[in-house]
Amino acid sequence: MISEPANATLRKNIHVSDSAAKAAVAIARKISNAIKQHQLIGKTFRLGLATGATPVPLYKELIKLYQQGDVNFKNVHTYNLDEYDEISFDNPNSYHGFMRENLFDHINIPLEQTHFPSGDDPAAYDREIASVGGLDLLILGIGSNGHIAFNEPGSEKDSPSRLIELDASTIADNKQYFPDGDMPTRAITMGLKTILDTKTLVLMAWGDSKASIIAESLSCTPSADLPASFLQDHPNTLYFLDHGSASKLS
Numbered sequence: 370m371i372s373e374p375a376n377a378t379l380r381k382n383i384h385v386s387d388s389a390a391k392a393a394v395a396i397a398r399k400i401s402n403a404i405k406q407h408q409l410i411g412k413t414f415r416l417g418l419a420t421g422a423t424p425v426p427l428y429k430e431l432i433k434l435y436q437q438g439d440v441n442f443k444n445v446h447t448y449n450l451d452e453y454d455e456i457s458f459d460n461p462n463s464y465h466g467f468m469r470e471n472l473f474d475h476i477n478i479p480l481e482q483t484h485f486p487s488g489d490d491p492a493a494y495d496r497e498i499a500s501v502g503g504l505d506l507l508i509l510g511i512g513s514n515g516h517i518a519f520n521e522p523g524s525e526k527d528s529p530s531r532l533i534e535l536d537a538s539t540i541a542d543n544k545q546y547f548p549d550g551d552m553p554t555r556a557i558t559m560g561l562k563t564i565l566d567t568k569t570l571v572l573m574a575w576g577d578s579k580a581s582i583i584a585e586s587l588s589c590t591p592s593a594d595l596p597a598s599f600l601q602d603h604p605n606t607l608y609f610l611d612h613g614s615a616s617k618l619s
């Protein structure tokens with residue numbers, strides 16, 4: 370299937386790179402410039418972060434920029450998209466553990482400036498983020514079923530941060546990370562409302578396995594059946610793809 374992105378603005382915001390590593394250089398540069406601009410005017414930069422395989426090249430690049438002295442994170446607060454329910458944060462497969470291993474332990478961000486949704490009162494995350502004026506930039510991956518964060522199909526565009534049952538397809542995709550078979554089947558996710566209230570969204574997707582869902586999410590009428598399709602209506606969503614994930618776009 371060859372799909373047309375729905376409109377010209379969307380098309381302008383689609384960046385296709387030769388590789389995830391090359392795209393990561395461009396995105397890391399964009400983030401570090403934004404951090405520095407906020408530093409110059411004494412402002413906090415609020416950065417939303419994803420986990421999973423997709424953002425790993427970007428995190429490597431951000432660590433590199435930090436080690437080269439090109440950026441520092443002292444004025445940054447991070448807000449992760451999600452966390453599994455009832456998982457110990459010491460578990461390396463928890464998203465707390467993932468973030469420490471892949472980013473936080475390698476840069477100068479104080480851990481008290483890193484935020485995650487909590488199962489105790491998930492909607493408190495929305496209030497906390499709204500009270501500081503929303504997120505400046507948010508990194509997203511896309512699930513094979515079109516979820517963003519863990520907003521599974523059926524999630525409405527005004528959905529709050531909440532506890533959610535993971536789709537069978539999400540469990541199938543992620544159970545490889547839990548070889549002991551102890552993968553949680555519920556998670557706490559940032560809701561679509563807070564995601565869509567973010568100033569700049571950066572959706573990344575790499576490889577042929579993401580080609581169909583990327584093409585569909587850019588060409589279908591936005592609906593809860595495919596939560597990533599709501600990004601079409603956001604005024605500033607940037608899509609960073611490689612040739613594989615872009616292969617079903619015309």
Ligand code: F6R
Nearest residue numbers: 419420421422423510511512518
């Ligand atoms: C994780 C998240 C998810 C992933 C998506 C893709 O924090 O928000 O929506 O981005 O499941 O996962 P990967 O990158 O492993 O293909």
